[in-house]
Amino acid sequence: MSNDSLDGREKLIGWLLLIPALLVLALVFIYPIARAFWLSLFTENLGTQLQPEFSGLTNYLRMLGDGRFWQSMGNTAIFTIISVVLELILGLGIALVLNQSFRGRGVVRTIAIIPWALPTAVMGLAWAWIFNDQYGVVNDILQRLGVIDIGINWLGSPALAMTALIIADVWKTTPFISIILLAGLQSIPQDLYEAHAMDGANPWQSFSQITLPLLMPQILIALLFRFAQAFGVFDLVQVMTGGGPAGATETVSIYIYSTVMRYLDFGYGAALVVVTFLLLIAAVAITSLFLKRLRVS
Amino acid sequence: MATLRDRTKEKSAINTKQIILWISLVLIVSFFLAPILWQVLTSLKVNADISAIPTVYFPTRFTFSHYLELFARRPFILYILNSALVAIISTLLCLTLGSPAAYALTRLKLPGENIILAGILIVTLFPYVLLFLGLLEIVKAIGLGNNYLALIIPYTAINLPLTILVMRSFFQQLPKDLEDAAKIDGYKIIPMLLRIVLPMTLPALVTTGILTFIFAWNEYIFALTFITRDTMKTIPVATAQLGGATLFDIPYGPIAAATILGTLPLVILVLLFQRRIVQGLTAGAVKG
Structure with missing residues (x-):
């Protein structure tokens, strides 16, 4: 009896400790998303003098025929897939190097997380x-190497602007992947490798048969985080290209x-938020399903 | 003889491995440092050298004028103070709200805690661009535009999931005996938390606080949207908006100087707390 009431008191205190944090999270994460769902059913723009007028699914229908929306989706997909794949390969390579023992390892590990910590x-x-077209150091190096004759307008041509963005993103976020x-x-216990080597396995075999499978959970976690961040990339694009030239790097965000x-x-903005949110949730659900299956096995 | 040959073979294998290792190390270090060092160099060059073609790699003249210009022509000191104020207050708030929540989710078996944890994990993946519209409406409705609270509250929230996850993984490692003993001694939960658990928690709070400070210092989209008054801007927004008199007159020198000033506090944090940052990030990402 007294034990029960003690438990009840503990639970009450537990909720008191938890609820302030949950309220802040609900205000900043749940409310804006829920609000976007609601607002997406209204037309609220300069045409309605910024007054909400119920319009059902009009915003979603408009999206179907909105070329700029589809282009931004395509750009986002290209940016996300290429940068995340590159970051994963590079991040794995760097993690393998930083896992070796060598003099000055602490210094290199420190340097390798600096880009992650800096404001995007x-x-x-x-x-x-x-990547500046006139005075940029990339153009200067390429000219000195004889690869090009005159400076390239990196941020002014569609494919090259996307390339520049991806390179900057790889620089900024590969450290996160290598940390994880x-x-x-x-x-991974060292004896696994020793036993495997005694069985006559070469380095490539131990990498593909021990390292990769045992690293899979971390790879998937890194993938999940990076995918979500790349899908919502804003800061980098806004500052480097502003979505230009002519919308070639305009991402959904x-x-x-x-x-x-x-x-x-x-x-319409709210409808765009809703669709982006749903796509993200779907992708996250698929990845975490893989993650769960991995943990079970 | 055979053993000697084996040994030299082994030695040369080690050497190739060593050479590959060192080449990759040089590549890694230069890839990560070059953009920063280039910005440092640009910030110290005179204008004629900045816009010289071909590019000047080893300038003979150096100047601090770009840094001085930031303080003379702009309220740059205010931008730094704004960033520091918002980042520090939101970090303290986040730790105050997040650690008790983490404790409750670790020790006090609450119904539905798994659902709450799953929810916390999912919101860490939300891009901020999905949130700014709803938050903008709130900010407008209650007149929070150009108020530090319009940044402090969202920054607290975006760092709460990480704080809860890192602190939770810390509490999980904390032996429960001490708390049990304290309970037998007649401590109530809250005094026990304050007097016994909190002192042991300090290292974990520092680790988490460094991470939340970095995230708050770096945030861009909320700061861009909710703060329009120049004297209240934070470093990332103010730096991004350093324009020249015309569109074609981009002040590369001052921008480079602003980049260095805006990133310097973070570089120092990384140099001092590399281990803690790595610990915190892996605890936050992997344990969750």
């Missing part, structure tokens, strides 16, 4: 300067932002 918007400016993967590598902030089309 600010470093986007640094990369825009590096390095932690995974350190948790940039399109949402200008729909709301520049065209003041709140209803």
Whole structure:
């Protein structure tokens, strides 16, 4: 009896400790998403003098025929897939190198996380300067090497602007992946490799038969985080290209932002938020399903 | 003889491995440092060298004028203070709200805690661009535009999931005996948390606080949207908006100087707390 009431008291205190945090999370994460679902059923733009008018699924129908929306989706897909794949390969390579023992390892490990810690918007400016068409150092190096004769307008041509963005993103976020993967590598017991080597396995075999399978959970976690972040990339694009030239690097997030902030089309912006959110949730659900299956086996 | 040959073979294999290792190390270090060092160099060059063709790699003249310009022509000191204020307050708030929540989710078996944890994990994946519209409406409705609270509250929230996950993995490692002993001694939960658990928690709080400070310092889209008054801007937004008199007159020198000033606090944090940052990130990402 007294034990029961003690438990009840503990639970009450537990909720008191938990609820303030949950309220803040609900206000900043749940409310805006729920609000977007509701607002997406209204037309609220300059045409309605910014007053919400119920319009059902009009916003979603408009999206179907909105070429700019589909282009931004395509751009986002290209950016996400290429940058995440590159980051995963590079991040794994770097983690493998940093897992070796060598003098000065601490220093190199420290250097290898610096880009992750820096503000993306600010470093986007640094990369825009590096890719500057007149005074950029990339053009200068390529000219000195004789690869090109005159400076390339990196941020002014569609495919090259996307390339520059991807390079900057790889620089900025590969460290995150290598941190996660390095932690995974350190948790693989060394005797596994020794036993495997005694069985006559070569380095490639032990990599593909021990390292990769045991690292899979970390790889999937890194993939999950990076996928979500790349899918919502905003800072880097806004600062480096602003979505240009001619929309060639406009990602969904940039399109949402200008729909709301520049065209003041709140209803349509909300519908874009909803669709992006649902796509993201679907992708996350698929990845975590894989993750769960891995953990079970 | 055979053993000698084996040994030299082994030695040369080690050497090739060593050479590959060192080449990759040089590549890694230069890839990660070059953009930063290039920005440092640009910030110290005179304008004529910045816009020289071909590019000047080893300038003979150096200047601090770009840094001075930031403070003379812009309220750059205010931008730094704004960033520091918002990041520090939201970090403290986040730790105050997040650690008790993490404790409750670790020790006090609450109904539905798995659902709550799953929810916390999922929101870490939300891009901020999905949130700014709803938050903008709130900010407008209650007149929070150009108020530090419009940043402090969202920054607290975006860091809460990480805080809860990192602190939870810390509490899981904490031996429960101490708390049990304290209970037998007649401690109530809250005094026990404050007097016995909190002191042991300090290292984990520092680790988490460093991470939340970095995320808050770096945030861009909320700061861009909710703060329009120049004197209240944070470093990332103020730096991104450093424009020249015309569109074609981009002040590369001052931008480079602003980049260095805006990133310097974070570089120092990384140099001092590399281990803690790695620990915190892996605890937050992997344990969850």
